[in-house]
Amino acid sequence: MSLANLSRIARAEGDPKVLQTGRSSLPTADRVARSLGWFSIALGLTELFAPGAIARTLGLDGRKGLVRAYGAREIGAGVVSLSTERSLGLWSRVAGDALDLATLAPALGRDNPKRRAAALAFTLVAGVALIDVVAAGSATAVHARAPNRRRNYRDRSGFPQGVAAARGAAAALRAHDDLATARRLPAGSEAKAPAVG
Amino acid sequence: MRALVWHGKEDIRCDSVSDPQIEHPRDAIIKVTSCAICGSDLHLFHNFIPAMLPGDIMGHETMGEVVEVGSGVDGRLAVGDRVVIPFTITCGECDQCRAGNFSVCQRSNRNKALADKAFGHATAGLFGYTHLTGGYPGGQAEYLRVPFADTTHIKVPDGIPDEKLLFLSDILPTGWQAAVQAEIEPTDTVAIWGCGPVGQMAIRSAVLLGAERVVAIDRLPERLDMAEAGGAIPINFETESVIDRLNDLTGGEGPHKCIDATGLESHVSAAQPDTLIDRMKQMIGLETDRPHVLREMIYVCRPAGVLSIPGVYAGIDDGIPMGMLMNKGLTVRTGQTHVARWSDDLLRRIEDGQIDPSFVITHKARLEDGPDMYRVFRDKQDGCVKVFLQP
Ligand SMILES: NC(=O)c1ccc[n+]([C@@H]2O[C@H](COP(=O)([O-])OP(=O)(O)OC[C@H]3O[C@@H](n4cnc5c(N)ncnc54)[C@H](O)[C@@H]3O)[C@@H](O)[C@H]2O)c1
Ligand SMILES: [Zn+2]
Ligand SMILES: [Zn+2]
Numbered sequence: 001m002s003l004a005n006l007s008r009i010a011r012a013e014g015d016p017k018v019l020q021t022g023r024s025s026l027p028t029a030d031r032v033a034r035s036l037g038w039f040s041i042a043l044g045l046t047e048l049f050a051p052g053a054i055a056r057t058l059g060l061d062g063r064k065g066l067v068r069a070y071g072a073r074e075i076g077a078g079v080v081s082l083s084t085e086r087s088l089g090l091w092s093r094v095a096g097d098a099l100d101l102a103t104l105a106p107a108l109g110r111d112n113p114k115r116r117a118a119a120l121a122f123t124l125v126a127g128v129a130l131i132d133v134v135a136a137g138s139a140t141a142v143h144a145r146a147p148n149r150r151r152n153y154r155d156r157s158g159f160p161q162g163v164a165a166a167r168g169a170a171a172a173l174r175a176h177d178d179l180a181t182a183r184r185l186p187a188g189s190e191a192k193a194p195a196v197g
Numbered sequence: 198m199r200a201l202v203w204h205g206k207e208d209i210r211c212d213s214v215s216d217p218q219i220e221h222p223r224d225a226i227i228k229v230t231s232c233a234i235c236g237s238d239l240h241l242f243h244n245f246i247p248a249m250l251p252g253d254i255m256g257h258e259t260m261g262e263v264v265e266v267g268s269g270v271d272g273r274l275a276v277g278d279r280v281v282i283p284f285t286i287t288c289g290e291c292d293q294c295r296a297g298n299f300s301v302c303q304r305s306n307r308n309k310a311l312a313d314k315a316f317g318h319a320t321a322g323l324f325g326y327t328h329l330t331g332g333y334p335g336g337q338a339e340y341l342r343v344p345f346a347d348t349t350h351i352k353v354p355d356g357i358p359d360e361k362l363l364f365l366s367d368i369l370p371t372g373w374q375a376a377v378q379a380e381i382e383p384t385d386t387v388a389i390w391g392c393g394p395v396g397q398m399a400i401r402s403a404v405l406l407g408a409e410r411v412v413a414i415d416r417l418p419e420r421l422d423m424a425e426a427g428g429a430i431p432i433n434f435e436t437e438s439v440i441d442r443l444n445d446l447t448g449g450e451g452p453h454k455c456i457d458a459t460g461l462e463s464h465v466s467a468a469q470p471d472t473l474i475d476r477m478k479q480m481i482g483l484e485t486d487r488p489h490v491l492r493e494m495i496y497v498c499r500p501a502g503v504l505s506i507p508g509v510y511a512g513i514d515d516g517i518p519m520g521m522l523m524n525k526g527l528t529v530r531t532g533q534t535h536v537a538r539w540s541d542d543l544l545r546r547i548e549d550g551q552i553d554p555s556f557v558i559t560h561k562a563r564l565e566d567g568p569d570m571y572r573v574f575r576d577k578q579d580g581c582v583k584v585f586l587q588p
Binding site: 002003004005006007008010011012013014015016018019021022023024025026027030079080083084085143144145146151153154155156157158160161163167168170171173 | 217476
C-alpha cells in the first residue's frame, strides 16, 4: 500500500483517491543525490559510534578521534545532500573523499600489516569518489539556469494604457475604504449550513 | 481524473485519481479550464510548510465551469457558470467573514482542532495547502470540489480569456492587498522585495495606488526587467547594496513603505551571511524560515513606516530585531489574502483595461507537464516567472 493511500486516514471520505501514479518531478540526478545523502549519514554514524573497529581494520590504530571527526563530516555532508542545497552537499562529499584518500594513503605502506584492508578501503573510496563527482556534476547541471537564454520582458507593463496613465489611477482607494469595496455577502442561513466543508 | 499530487519533498506527480463528488449541500464541482503554480506551492514543494501528506492534490489558483451544484447552493451558482475560485474558502456567515476578514473564516477549516493547537486559533480553509488549513484537495486537476461554493467563487463574464482572469484567485488580490494595506500616500517611496508573480502584482498595485516611486528588489535580471516595465526602479541585490541604494533614493531617510513579496525562502548566499545561518538551522529543524527580508525591511524602513508582508512564513523566525521595530514605531500588516474583499473591484479594473494581469505568464503547459514545470519555476530556468496550466 503506497503512502498516498495510507495517508487517507487523515483525509475526508470523499476526497479523491490516487488510482495510478505518474512521472515524478524528481529527476534522476536528485534521486542519486538522495541515495548518496543517506549513504553518507549511515557511514557517518558508523564512523561516529564505532571508530575503534574502523581504525583497527584499516591499521589506523590510535586515530579514533580522527575517524569520529570524519563521521561528523559525513553526516553533515549527508544532511546537506538531502536538502535543496544538494549540489553543495555532493561537492562537499567530493572534498571529503579527497581527504579520506589522503588519510588512507599512508596506510597503504609496506609497514602496515593491515595494508590489504587499507588498499581495499582506498579502492572503495576512490570508486565512491568517482560516483560523487558524476553525481555532483549532474545535480549542478540539472538545476542550472542557462545564462545566455535570457528572455526579454521589457514590454510587459501589465497596463494596457501604459505606465504613465496607470500612475495613481486607483489613488482614490485608501486602506480605510477597503471594507466599502468588500463584496456584500448575503446574510446566512446558519441552521442548515454544515459547519465544515 | 488527472491531478498534480504531492508525494513528498520535491516529488509531485501527475496521477490518476478518483473524481471529486458533492459531499455537502453547499458544494459545487468545477471543471477546471486553467490553473497556475504559485510561489506558495514552492514552499509546499520544498516541504517547508508542515502537515502535508503524500496523496494531497496541489493547486489554489484555479478557474473553470460549474458542472454540478449541491442542494444548498440556493441559486447563487448554477451549472454552466464561469467562475474563478479564490484560494481562501469562505463561509460568508461567521464574524470574520462578515468583517471582510475572509482568510481567517472561522468555519471553513475542517481541521479546526489541529489548527487551533498550532496557531492558537484556526484560520480559513485553503485549497491545495497543508492539513493545518483543512487539507482540501487543490485545483491543479481536471475537476475541483468547491466547499461553501455559494460564497467561494467569483463569477466572471464570457469574452475575456482565462489568462486575464485566473489571477483573481490569488496573486492579483495578494499584490493589491499588500499595497492597499501599506496605506500608500502620493509622496511615498514603496520598496518591494521579490519580483516573482506576487511582487510583480504588488508593483502594479503600488503604481495604480499612486506611490511617488516604486522600487523593486530581486537578483534575477529578467524579473527585474519585468518590474521596470511596470514602472519600478530595479535594484539587483547581488550586484548592489540594497540599503545604500534605498537610502540614496530617499535622501537618506529610507522608504516610507516596505513590502515583503519574498517570504520564508530568502535567497541563500555568502553575501548575506544571516541566510547561511538560517539555512543551516532550517536543515536541522531549529528554525522554519529564512527571514532575511524582514530584517532588511525593519532596518531600512523610515521610522513610523509600514511593513506589509504578503510573503508566506511558516513558523519560527530567529533574529528579528524587535527593538528596532519598536523604537522606530513601525506598523506591520500581513496575512493570507482576503481574496473576496477585492474581487469585484479588481474584476472591474480588468474589464476597464486598467490592468491586465496576464503579463506575468511566461510559460504555458499541459497539466501532465506540471511536475516538470514545478522544477522549471523553482529553478527559475528559461526565464520562468509564472506557469499557466491547462488540463
Ligand atoms: N499572502 C498571501 O495570501 C500570498 C499569496 C500568494 C503568494 N504568497 C507568497 O508570496 C511570496 C512570493 O510568491 P511568488 O509567487 O512571487 O514566488 P517566487 O518564488 O516566484 O518569488 C520570490 C522572489 O523573491 C526573490 N528573492 C529571494 N530572496 C530575496 C531577497 N533577499 N531580496 C529580494 N528578493 C528576493 C526571488 O529571487 C524571487 O524572484 C511567497 O512567499 C508566497 O508564498 C502569499
Ligand atoms: Zn498562492
Ligand atoms: Zn466564515
